[in-house]
Amino acid sequence: MLKKKFFTELKKRLLISQITNDKKVEDILNNKFISVYCGFDPTADSLHVGHILPLLFLKRLQLKGHKPIILIGGSTSLIGDPSFKLKERKFFSLNSTSTWIKKIINQISLFLDFTKKYNQPIILNNSSWFKELNIISFLRNVGKHFSISKMINKESVKNRINRNKQGISFTEFSYSLLQAYDFSHLYKKYQVILQIGGSDQWGNITSGISLTNYLYKSEVFGLTLPLLTQSSGQKFGKSELKTIWLDPEKTTPYEFYQFWVNTTDKDLYNYLKYFTFLSLKKIKKMKKNDQLNKTFIKSKEILAKYLTCLVHGNKNYFFSKKVSNIFFKKKLDGLILKDFKKLIKYKAPYLVLEKREYSLQEVLYLTKLATSYRHAKDLIFSNSITINYKKQNNINYVFLNIDKLFKKYTIICRGKKKYFLLKWK
Template sequence: MNHVNLIDELKQRNLISHITNEEILKENIKHNSISLYCGFDPTEESLHVGHLLPLITLKRFQLQGHRPIVLIGGATSLIGDPSFKEKERFLNFDNKIDLWTTNITKQISSFLNFDGFKNNAVILNNKKWFEKINILSFLRNIGKHFSINTMINREAVKQRIKRSDQGISFTEFSYNLLQAYDFFILNKKKQVSLQIGGSDQWGNISAGMHLINRISKKKVYGLTLPLLMQSNGVKFGKTESGTIWLDPKKTTPYKFYQFWKNIEDSDVYKFLKLFTFLECNEINIREINKYKNNQIIHDKSYLSQYMTRLVHGEENLLSAERITNILFLKNINEIKESDLHQLKKDGIPSIEVNQIKDLQEALILCSLAKSRTQAKNMIVSNAISINTNKVTNKGYIFNNNDKLFNQFTLISRGKKNHCLIYWKSIVLKFH
């Protein structure tokens, strides 16, 4: 096989935090098709944007002819990975984890090719082998290969041991052995020779490499990806209102789109390298010309569109762009009812009402004005719009024409301050 030097490309994209035996691994993946894996513990009902980097990296390997294996931690999630966590995770029950596993498996399925390829991706669950294992056999055959001294000196463990308020339980301490056993089983059953993960997984990956070497005398590899921070100091995937999830029920496609649209300018080209398949040379040229002809605005739009299409599909991307056009370009003609339901959920502030006396009262209820006097001044000064249409009548009273789909009214103050009114139906009861 004649592969492009994928490891060099990953380095150019700043996608490597740690790597073992780099030159040997480079030669291996250049001339052979390997199997690699990354694990995802279902500790929530959805993945979030922080999980995108390993998924897209698996895709890069698959496009070069390698077989990606996704391991769902149906068993290990019952324990909880302590790596660089300040305190022990809440332990969830089997039935909840089984449901989350189903959700996450469905999400992952859209990122990789599972049919029609020689190197089809595979999704496995470590619950399959841990359910059958005997604790005495595990301690005797696996535990004997690990030194407590080495395990205690892992940085993630040391941080917890030093804390007087939060130590580390034996349950969490054992996680390192469980993940190492995952790598061992996958190497034995699926010939997996490379594990990838976030840089916080380096200790766990190293443990797996150690176990395989001790039992099977085989050479395997580890590669970790950087844990991302945004230039504004906020953890990647976080906003003022919380985590950006991949599940559209938890984070609407519009809000997801806006997350990428609102990243700092200093992050645009870094994220284009990390998350997209644009050639590095092209990204470098774009960055050099970023202040010519609003290039950086076009590139930020490209990133927003690419990531939203990747996670939510073309239809939801078009919806997110329609909503954006409504709020910022004042084009409401093509709005759909589903777009307004997205806005109501987490796009912009919203209120639910049965009736409102007039526009002044609406501005106060929407927190766009503090008093009727202030509201009146805003209206007469041409600052207020209803469904993108300017209103200057200080005594304006709503009518049915103001209700989009008989349910919604969009109130705007200037270009950036919006509120969505949801008119609740009044059900008349007859006796």
């Protein structure tokens, strides 16, 4: 049986950004069992951390008895959503997206329970209905319900139209119609009455609500989650140099773990509300204790542990934690040869180097701790680089034999947290 306070808890966790009918959605979520959908366009071969929030939101709904429907945008991904994009997305081939879809479905399965019978999630691909559509029928039956003036005035479109150099193509402009049709189709065939998505999807969601009302004279609803940014202002899911992917081949479990354990103090407690199932009372108590003790590391570790175990499993969390413990000793005392072998075993970031002379600038570039030789030079000059925990500010520095611990390993670090292991042949 559903709890009456479920919707209230969602709001207290700050998980609701926009909603079409607050009171009706509250009543539905608290007192009925419904089908809810969220769409994911396969525009890469992996989801990233920005996708975790909607997946966990669906998990919360499933735990309360609602039925999650995952819609993979096999067709819409070939068009590209223009919402708040500075320029048109690159077009992908059908073969590419087909391969990517399989990987993404495997990642989605980590978040939802597919063993339940009464509210088992369904994964659909919108190419299954769009490939059957006749373009003339689509324009007559769907296009006629859309006002160009209203579409132009949506924020997601307006921002692009006003850019003289980029503009917006008709292809992108039509995306909203396709997503709107998704909602109406899912309502008709699967009785879906609620769509969720990031706050950048609000315009597309409301278009689907309007179309469903036009076609079937039925009321459906939309709800958006906060579009997360870090306190630095960066879009959530991006680090300083790269996206944090769920695929361990693209972002290692150690890098994934480090992303979360390095959450800023300011973001920490909201992230605990968003991404864990800890009670609000527990999170409040953790915050009070952290502020009293003036340390936040235990709470950050709880966040990192939960998400790393969820996405990469307990074993990879254990490995990531061990790597951190070795790197963050910040001293060589006590480190033995076995520790360095463990770093590689536990998938620490490492680079194998040939038997030749390497400059520090070159190594920083090869390890991607620097984006260019110029960047590497600036990092060295600004005292941001350590070799075996010792500062090195000589921009012309070349690695020596004394830098090779046990004649084979070197630990370099950028700043206080970006560690890398060098293994010499």
